[in-house]
Amino acid sequence: MTASLGQQSPDDRLSRAELAAKYGLSQSGARPGLFEYVRQLWNRRHFILAFSQAKLTAQYSQAKLGQLWQVATPLLNAAVYFFIFGLLLGGRGGMGNDMYVPFLVTGVFVFTFTQSSVMAGVRSISGNLGLVRALHFPRASLPISFSLQQLQQLLFSMIVLVAILVGFGHYPDLSWLLLLPALALQFVFNVGLSMIMARLGSKTPDLAQLMPFILRTWMYASGVMFPLAPMLAKAHAPAWLADVLQANPAAVYMDLMRYALIDGITQHNPMPPHVWALAVGWAVLIGVIGFVYFWKAEERYGRG
Amino acid sequence: MAETPLNQTRIPTVIADELHIVYRVNGAKSGKGSATAALSRILKRGEERGVRKVHAVRGVSFTAYRGEAIGLIGSNGSGKSTLLRAIAGLLPAERGKVYTDGQPSLLGVNAALMNDLTGERNVILGGLAMGMSREQIRARYQDIVDFSGINEKGDFITLPMRTYSSGMAARLRFSIAAAKDHDVLMIDEALATGDRAFQKRSEARIRELRKEAGTVFLVSHNNKSIRDTCDRVLWLERGELRMDGPTDEVLKEYEKFTGK
Numbered sequence: 146m147t148a149s150l151g152q153q154s155p156d157d158r159l160s161r162a163e164l165a166a167k168y169g170l171s172q173s174g175a176r177p178g179l180f181e182y183v184r185q186l187w188n189r190r191h192f193i194l195a196f197s198q199a200k201l202t203a204q205y206s207q208a209k210l211g212q213l214w215q216v217a218t219p220l221l222n223a224a225v226y227f228f229i230f231g232l233l234l235g236g237r238g239g240m241g242n243d244m245y246v247p248f249l250v251t252g253v254f255v256f257t258f259t260q261s262s263v264m265a266g267v268r269s270i271s272g273n274l275g276l277v278r279a280l281h282f283p284r285a286s287l288p289i290s291f292s293l294q295q296l297q298q299l300l301f302s303m304i305v306l307v308a309i310l311v312g313f314g315h316y317p318d319l320s321w322l323l324l325l326p327a328l329a330l331q332f333v334f335n336v337g338l339s340m341i342m343a344r345l346g347s348k349t350p351d352l353a354q355l356m357p358f359i360l361r362t363w364m365y366a367s368g369v370m371f372p373l374a375p376m377l378a379k380a381h382a383p384a385w386l387a388d389v390l391q392a393n394p395a396a397v398y399m400d401l402m403r404y405a406l407i408d409g410i411t412q413h414n415p416m417p418p419h420v421w422a423l424a425v426g427w428a429v430l431i432g433v434i435g436f437v438y439f440w441k442a443e444e445r446y447g448r449g
Numbered sequence: 450m451a452e453t454p455l456n457q458t459r460i461p462t463v464i465a466d467e468l469h470i471v472y473r474v475n476g477a478k479s480g481k482g483s484a485t486a487a488l489s490r491i492l493k494r495g496e497e498r499g500v501r502k503v504h505a506v507r508g509v510s511f512t513a514y515r516g517e518a519i520g521l522i523g524s525n526g527s528g529k530s531t532l533l534r535a536i537a538g539l540l541p542a543e544r545g546k547v548y549t550d551g552q553p554s555l556l557g558v559n560a561a562l563m564n565d566l567t568g569e570r571n572v573i574l575g576g577l578a579m580g581m582s583r584e585q586i587r588a589r590y591q592d593i594v595d596f597s598g599i600n601e602k603g604d605f606i607t608l609p610m611r612t613y614s615s616g617m618a619a620r621l622r623f624s625i626a627a628a629k630d631h632d633v634l635m636i637d638e639a640l641a642t643g644d645r646a647f648q649k650r651s652e653a654r655i656r657e658l659r660k661e662a663g664t665v666f667l668v669s670h671n672n673k674s675i676r677d678t679c680d681r682v683l684w685l686e687r688g689e690l691r692m693d694g695p696t697d698e699v700l701k702e703y704e705k706f707t708g709k
Binding site for chain 1: 459460461462463464465466510512534535536537538539540541542546547548549550552553554555557558559560561563565566570573574577578579580582583609
């Protein structure tokens with residue numbers, strides 16, 4: 146250009162694209178390949194973890210009781226549902242308190258894990274546009290980070306859960322170890338779902354207003370506060386409906402968690418056949434679809 | 450370019466090829482933004498009605514070379530910041546392409562920091578957000594804190610950032626952002642933060658970063674700082690590249706244009 150006045154360089158005859166190719170320049174803002182994308186994400190694992198922990202800490206840092214709310218919030222939630230469904234509406238399906246309270250609290254915590262991952266996922270891009278527009282990182286870091294924040298929140302809730310279980314006479318045994326694969330599968334499912342919601346929410350932020358209603362419907366349809374199969378049988382619902390509702394991912398993960406933690410729960414809340422296969426299937430299906438779907442729009446997040 | 454030997458071939462680091470950037474703003478067309486207007490927008494889909502387009506950059510082409518410091522000038526809203534974001538790959542191009550050597554970065558980390566966290570944790574979070582490794586951050590941590598001067602008046606780095614004065618927070622933000630080395634560095638004006646002593650320190654740090662970086666872009670309304678730091682200037686007006694050349698020539702025309 147101006148600085149090379151009078152000087153002829155072989156580069157001058159090249160088009161800009163050819164010049165870029167000659168010096169190995171890459172297109173800025175282009176979407177990386179799927180495997181390259183996974184590699185970039187892996188390189189950002191420390192950021193993903195630090196960001197989720199920072200969000201978790203910042204959440205209650207203004208409150209007087211501080212991090213105590215991490216445990217108090219899920220406990221209060223469970224108390225409200227116990228009051229409504231356990232005492233007022235009688236949805237306990239013949240379970241005594243020693244069964245019903247652990248059944249309810251496990252269900253609430255497990256469903257809340259998925260529910261809040263989805264809600265955080267919807268806002269993960271649209272609510273962090275400043276970050277997306279200022280810094281360069283694989284955008285999937287955000288939905289993954291928010292799901293990870295919810296996982297850590299769930300681990301706090303587990304402290305409450307263990308206290309309740311022991312309080313009602315369910316002592317730790319080997320079957321509690323089943324919790325780990327069940328949680329891992331649910332986490333993969335949640336990440337996939339929140340990545341789908343993140344892409345949808347980045348285009349249509351209005352989803353954040355709509356989602357609470359959809360999630361509440363999902364909660365009632367998954368048997369969080371009542372045993373699904375006996376309730377449906379009592380209401381003379383068709384068998385296929387019971388099968389469909391019991392095979393839905395939220396119900397599957399709740400059933401597994403209850404089965405792992407509460408002795409003898411299957412008498413009151415029978416598990417659908419092939420429950421582990423369903424759990425793995427949902428995790429792989431939604432995990433893969435969510436990741437690929439999110440990656441497909443990688444270069445478009447933050448526009449407008 | 451004075452230092453570059455004449456016979457050496459110049460290595461391009463950033464190439465913009467007929468670049469167009471268009472912003473889409475939701476619901477800005479119908480003046481009132483009432484519920485009925487929103488409803489009619491949804492019903493009359495098709496041709497993206499109700500979405501207003503802002504054509505911020507129109508067909509800009511240039512090639513930047515290693516070792517150059519390039520100033521971007523132009524009146525407010527002429528598309529300077531938008532162009533920087535597009536070079537950094539943060540805004541997608543409507544048409545045209547940007548080719549770059551490595552990953553260009555904007556100097557700035559504000560969006561990643563959280564006011565409710567301590568300065569200490571923000572240093573780590575900001576470093577990770579910029580893509581530094583934990584080891585790199587650990588190695589530079591003390592430098593960042595010393596540079597910001599946060600701890601000059603007591604142990605403030607262990608307090609949440611919301612307790613800082615605005616000057617202190619701005620100093621810490623700059624210190625974190627300036628801790629990383631970049632191949633292609635882009636600086637969007639507003640560097641004049643903090644008190645006089647800190648301004649001097651940050652100007653020195655910018656000069657250092659320039660030396661380490663392959664190519665530097667500087668957006669500024671201050672013609673003196675452009676003259677001090679840049680050897681080439683791009684002048685943008687209404688999204689179009691009006692002039693591209695050595696600093697003195699372009700600034701002379703620009704000053705004539707702005708009527709100084």
